[in-house]
Amino acid sequence: MTEPALQASPGCPPPHPAPRRPVLALPRDSCDAHCHVLGPADVFPYARDRTFTPLDAPKEQLRALHAHLGLTRAVVVQSSCHGHDHAVLLDALRSGGGRLRGVALVGETTTRAEIERLHLAGVRAFRLNFLPHLRTPPTRAEIDSVLERVDGLGWAAQLHVQGGEIAGLDAVVRALPGRTVVDHMGRVDLAEGLDSQALRGLRALLDTGRVWVKVSGVDRISRQGPPYGDAVAVAASLVAHAPERVVWGTDYPHVNIVGEAPDDGLLVDLVGRIAPDPAHLRRLLVDNPAELYDFPSAS
Numbered sequence: 001m002t003e004p005a006l007q008a009s010p011g012c013p014p015p016h017p018a019p020r021r022p023v024l025a026l027p028r029d030s031c032d033a034h035c036h037v038l039g040p041a042d043v044f045p046y047a048r049d050r051t052f053t054p055l056d057a058p059k060e061q062l063r064a065l066h067a068h069l070g071l072t073r074a075v076v077v078q079s080s081c082h083g084h085d086h087a088v089l090l091d092a093l094r095s096g097g098g099r100l101r102g103v104a105l106v107g108e109t110t111t112r113a114e115i116e117r118l119h120l121a122g123v124r125a126f127r128l129n130f131l132p133h134l135r136t137p138p139t140r141a142e143i144d145s146v147l148e149r150v151d152g153l154g155w156a157a158q159l160h161v162q163g164g165e166i167a168g169l170d171a172v173v174r175a176l177p178g179r180t181v182v183d184h185m186g187r188v189d190l191a192e193g194l195d196s197q198a199l200r201g202l203r204a205l206l207d208t209g210r211v212w213v214k215v216s217g218v219d220r221i222s223r224q225g226p227p228y229g230d231a232v233a234v235a236a237s238l239v240a241h242a243p244e245r246v247v248w249g250t251d252y253p254h255v256n257i258v259g260e261a262p263d264d265g266l267l268v269d270l271v272g273r274i275a276p277d278p279a280h281l282r283r284l285l286v287d288n289p290a291e292l293y294d295f296p297s298a299s
């Protein structure tokens with residue numbers, strides 16, 4: 001059964017109406033390592049128990065944005081508004097011509113057979129949401145159940161956490177057998193400064209050698225607004241600290257935010273400030289996502 005036209009929740013604005021074309025010359029095979037495909041709801045209904053309703057952002061819209069920005073690879077993250085029904089993700093991956101990888105939401109109803117289908121389609125990670133506005137944080141038993149289901153596939157674990165929770169991640173990270181990715185710089189609170197306990201904890205996680213960080217979401221954590229100088233400084237410090245274990249993404253189409261959606265062209269240009277060293281820029285946009293998400297070697 002299809003849903004009628006839906007009204008978007010507060011915090012789900014429309015995309016920027018005219019994102020600028022980036023000035024930054026991107027390396028070949030540059031990757032948007034965090035983006036979403038949402039709906040359309042009349043084809044891929046949103047989950048009935050969702051905590052927010054977005055505007056549709058179908059695969060065609062994402063493909064057009066990437067062409068405009070000069071990004072040729074992407075990692076599509078299953079959104080919690082679609083729950084554990086991965087039909088929308090599978091459809092996007094099938095249409096990607098090998099340039100897309102995926103991140104799944106594995107739940108109690110996700111069978112091993114479905115996980116193997118997801119793997120064949122290009123999924124290379126699973127996401128654990130610890131943000132209360134998305135779901136009740138997973139218990140250790142739930143995490144162990146997910147690990148059992150994805151065993152042997154080499155998937156990374158992506159942790160979606162909020163600032164103060166970073167200090168408590170040590171036990172979770174130790175329980176995860178493979179690589180772990182912290183989304184959106186841990187959504188640290190910049191009101192606590194650039195040497196907060198959360199940022200020290202994030203750097204300590206990077207120092208384990210098993211944890212990666214997405215230096216995405218500068219618009220989410222900035223207290224200054226565009227061009228997000230405070231958040232860009234944090235992202236740049238993380239790239240300089242561990243250039244071999246950082247990736248970047250647009251976070252398109254920017255759901256659950258305050259205010260208007262950011263200009264994705266600006267976000268791309270800010271990568272030049274986040275990774276001013278050309279070698280670090282290539283690692284951030286090409287080599288690291290290729291390693292983490294199993295893309296073919298850069299051409």
